[in-house]
Amino acid sequence: MNDQSRQTxxxxLVALVVQFMVALDMSVVNVALPDMRAGLGFSAEGLLWVVNAYALAFGGLLMLGGRLADLLGSRPVLTGGLALFGAASLAGGLAQSPGALIAARAVQGVGAAALAPVAFALIAIAFPAGPERSRALGLWGMAGAAGGAVGVLAGGVxxxxxxxxxxxxxxxxxxxxALIASLRTGPVSGPARTGARLDVAGALLATGGTTLLVLGLVGxxxxxxxxxxxxxxxxGAALLLAAFVAVELRTASPLLRPGLLKGRPVLTAxxxxxxxxxxxxxxxxxxxLCLQQVFGYGPTAAGAAFLPFCVGVVIGSVIATRTVARLGTRRLLATGGVLAALGIAGFAATARADGTFLTSILGPSLVAAIGIGMCFVPLGTAxxxxxxxxxxxxxSGLLNSSRQVGGSLGLAVLVTVAARVTGGATGRDELVQGYAAAFWVAAGLLATATLAALVLLPRERGAGTAATPGTGSAGVPVAGPENSQKNSAGGVDPAVARSTQG
Structure with missing residues (x-):
């Protein structure tokens, strides 16, 4: 193996570790929320901000983090993001007051907003378009799935x-x-853009608008x-984002070039x-929630029940890596979307108060996870x-922002759906009915995504078309189960609901 190959x-490895860590932190904190409340004296409302502070900083700064990598170079932003994330994690672990922990979580979100888009941009620089990049995309998806699943289990343990x-x-x-390993990567890095300046007005408007949007949704x-x-x-979010679009149409060095979304693959992705x-x-x-409130699982057991999901994502990623050149982006993305929708619908169809892990969880988890895993490679390509x-x-920042806003919006809508069906009842039968309704709506969203891919993506004419995208590559959405805590009001815990956006 030559030096260049070893450095690549x-x-x-660094990019995968970063992806694993960011996914891990989306779920690892959730189980610890009651202990944090008891240890630091949080109020019920204050506890929400342990999750919200991370979600708002992360979601609001993603586009800015991605753009900084273009202007300053990927390597400096990656190193800075790692240092910031590590320092905030240490400060949070040593926090002696609610305010200190909330501040640490906010800074963690800032670091994650730099890491999520930048780490994958480095993969795009290191791996040429084609089979090598497809394999890297598959591993990237596996790392995200592993981080989410391990986070649920590790949080309880x-x-x-x-x-x-x-x-x-x-x-x-x-x-x-990750910092030590990054020293072994050699000079592989994207160059900084000389002469380009950061769009300060656009950055402020995008950050403010996205933050208000996420805040409104999680509330x-x-x-x-x-x-x-x-x-x-x-x-307020709508006004700020409208002003952001107006500014981007006139600035010479935009945070988000409006023409980027004119390309059908980018728009579809x-x-x-x-x-x-x-x-x-x-x-x-x-x-x-179903595992804990209906089946009576503890936090650790509920986390372990998500491990088949991690396995399924790995299987789906491997399938996508091996078939993307033959099937193409459009067909592979649609196939993954169909399987994901069927898996989520399976949760709704098998949801019963007297159900078990084997009859209600295992099968749908594997089908949904394989479908989701198959989406990573074509999403990154498109x-x-x-x-x-x-x-x-x-x-990359745009795609990660789509993921963040999508998670916030979906959770807000489905929590409302479930709450209306249960009507505040806490019996197992009523809870199952609410969860089933939420699952059906979620399956509908995935079916709509599949339809969008079939309608909007152009047909590939020959084998290998999907394996030769443009010269860049963006972050792939993290796929990871989110944990939850029990709640006596209709089965939806607001504190934990926020965590799925983090």
């Missing part, structure tokens, strides 16, 4: 064994390993859709990602078709 493999601080401190050795569990707070927050995340995150949130190297971070 080290770079891939770490909290039981070492207390809530362990779920924050676990990131420190991971960051240290719908405690504030109804028609409440003054929700309407004001979402209305972001729409598919939005719908996929909307259905997937909310569906697995309700699976977690999201960067015809994207120039100087806009790789831009495309």
């Amino acid at each position: 493999r080290w770079l891939l 770490l909290t039981d064994a070492a207390g809530w601080r362990a779920v924050m401190l676990v990131n420190v050795p991971i960051v240290a390993f 719908t569990s405690s504030h109804p859709w028609g409440s003054a707070r929700t309407l004001t927050t979402l209305g 972001n729409l598919f990602c939005l719908l996929l995340s909307s259905g997937q995150f909310a569906a697995f949130y309700f699976v977690s 999201a960067t078709t015809d994207v120039v190297p100087g806009e790789t971070g831009m495309a």
Whole structure:
């Protein structure tokens, strides 16, 4: 193995570790929330901000993080994001007050907003379009799935064994390993763009608009859709995002070039990602609730029940890597979407108060996970078709923003659906009816994503078309189950509902 090949493999390892860690932190904190409340004296409302602070910073800064990589170079932003994430994790693990922990979680979100789009941009630089990039995309999806599944399980194990601080401190050795490993990657890095300046007005408007949008969506569990707070927050988000579009149309160096979405593959990838995340995150949130509230599983057992999902994603990613050149982006994405929709529908069809893991969870989990795993490679391909190297971070930040907003929107809608069906009842039969309704809606969202892929993506004429996208590559949405805590009001815990956007 020559030096260049060795450096490339080290770079891939760093990117996969980063993806694993970001996915891990989306779910590892959830089980520890009650212990955090008892240990630091959180109020019920204050506890929500342990999750919300991360979600808002992460969702609001994703596009800015991606664009900084284009302007400054991928390597500096990756290193800075790792250092920031590690320092915030250490500070959170040592926090002595609610405010200190919330601040640490917010800074973690800032670091994650840099890491999520930038790490994958480095993969795009290191691996040429074709089979090598397809394999890297498959591994990227596996890392995200593993992080989400391990986070659910590790959160319970770490909290039981070492207390809530362990779920924050676990990131420190991971960051240290990634920083040390990055020294072995050599000079592989995307160049900074000389002469280009950061679109400050666009950055402020995009960050403010996205933050308000996520804040409005994650608040719908405690504030109804028609409440003054929700309407004001979402209305403010709409105004800021409209102003952002107006600014981007006139600036010479935009944060998001409007023409980027004129390409049908890029547009389709972001729409598919939005719908996929909307259905997937909310569906697995309700699976977690069903395991704990209906089947009586403890947090650790519920986490272990998600491991087949991780296996399924690995299988789906391998299938996609081996078939993308033959099937093409359009057919592979549609196939994955159909399987994912069928799997989620399977949760609805088999949901019963007297159900078991074998009869209600295992089969649908595997089918949905294989379908979701098959989507990673074609999503990464479509999201960067015809994207120039100087806009790789831009495309990545956009796709990750679609994922974040989709997860927030899907959870907010499906929580409302389930709550209306249960009517506040907490009996097992009523809860199952609410969860089943949410699963059916989630399956519908995934079916809509499949239809969008079939209608919008152009037909590939020959084998191998999908394996030769444009010169850039964007982040692939994280697929990971989210954990939950028990709640006595209709089975939906607002504190945990926020976690699926983090």
